[in-house]
Amino acid sequence: MPHRRWIWWIVKPLVFVACLVPLYLVIYWLQTEQLSANPLDDITDQTGTWALNFLMLTLSITPLRRITGWNFVVRFRRMFGLYAFFYALLHFTTYVWFVQFFNVQAILEDIPKRPFITVGFTALMLLIPLALTSTKRWILRLGGKRWQMLHRLIYVSAAAGVIHFFWLVKQDTREPVLYGIVLGALLGFRAWTALQPRIQRISTPVAR
């Protein structure tokens, strides 16, 4: 991949705009009546799906980098993570707006009462500190190690997001299970690589 720095001034904005396409499409489909007879639920579904998609994309950066050696992909990690937060926030907004119609009391009762909403709300809340500390300045302020520890909360958030999806479907669990498998693979890869050095350390003397 390119080593010339100027190229990122083109590629990054392009990716940034591409990440807005799902939002654009939902609005376009709404305006051109291409959504179903229940467009509000479609908007809720779409924003939720894309929050999950961006969480998965964010989590796939590290494995992709390790496997392919393409270090440049890390340049997109923060952007994808912030987009996950952005779509999750839109998704929550549809719940507040379309489902509860800004009835704050009903929302406060609903969140602890219904497990799938509790876990979905948790997933969103966990993303807030990550979005707030996503700048270079915050990395310096916290120190790399501590910042990394904090940002491992994305594992919990993504798992909560998948459980939220699994618990909300009526009967057809195939799609949430697929997300579960993808997330399992992405987190499994991390667990596996975390164990690698120790295994090597143990096995090295024997090999000699």
Place this chain on the structure above:
Amino acid sequence: MLIRKTSDIKWFDITDETVYRNRRQFLKAGSLALAGTAASTLLPGCLTSAAPEEQQAPQAKGPYDTKETPTPYQAITTYNNYYEFGAQYQLPARNAQNFKTKPWTVKVEGLVKKPAQWDLDDLLKGLTPEDRIYRMRCVEGWSMVIPWLGIPLKNIINKLEPLPSAKFIEMRTILDPVQMPEQKTDLLPWPYTEGLRMDEATNPLTLFAVGIYGKPLPNQNGAPIRLVTPWKYGFKGVKSIVDIRFTDKQPNNTWSIANPIEYGFYANVNPNVDHPRWTQKTERPIGQKLTLTQIAKGEVPLKPTLMFNGYGDQVASMYAGMDLKKFF
């Protein structure tokens, strides 16, 4: 090049007895629909946006008709829970296009004077379908207003002559994995089965529907014949019925087998008994046009759900003294 969608051809090529009986409505709706077809042939892109206005619903006139505005035909026929043809709302309209509904045989068995295999036309011979504009409340929290064309189930039951010992009626959807793709999976225990108590089945509200908007029932809505019980959640409405059994024991119904904690036998619409995972206090009327501007202005459709879906006068007495939290 002229490409006609099969859905356009279907309604005009089939002359159905039920439509003939309802010819005044049919003429009115038909001429408008023809105008719609002509327009869509010239301007194919306009088909989806033009269709809803072209369908004229029967006017509320009977004692059981709701005065509410019927949901557009387009919405009723593209937003379906018919898992046999796909587990997403828009799939049945696509996957059921070529479903064969003629000839159609209905097996009548159990506690009945003469168990028999009926040809559907013979079964319905001499019975008059009626226009009934009913509310429909889905257990998932959305609702529609549907102008059904249906035969009161009571009239069919009278013709079948069940024995006095019959306390329940059990109805089953066709089992045909070749035509119904999801029946190849174990998404639900197939074939789809539903049941009613005899007093529920003979309630004047209960229909075997054969049409909507004065036209033959589209495949995705349960052609050729389906159950309609407007005071119960939509999933009671078993579609494409091939089997009717009279019995003295309460039948198992598909959703209560699949998930007994969340779905019961009665499934009466009840805002006081929440689904374990979501509220049943409110519902979202769907199918009306909605733009971003309307949403931004706060015109979000949401309304309180009524006990027995507003049909308490007709049905509440059947459940007098029952704990509806227990028998949900």
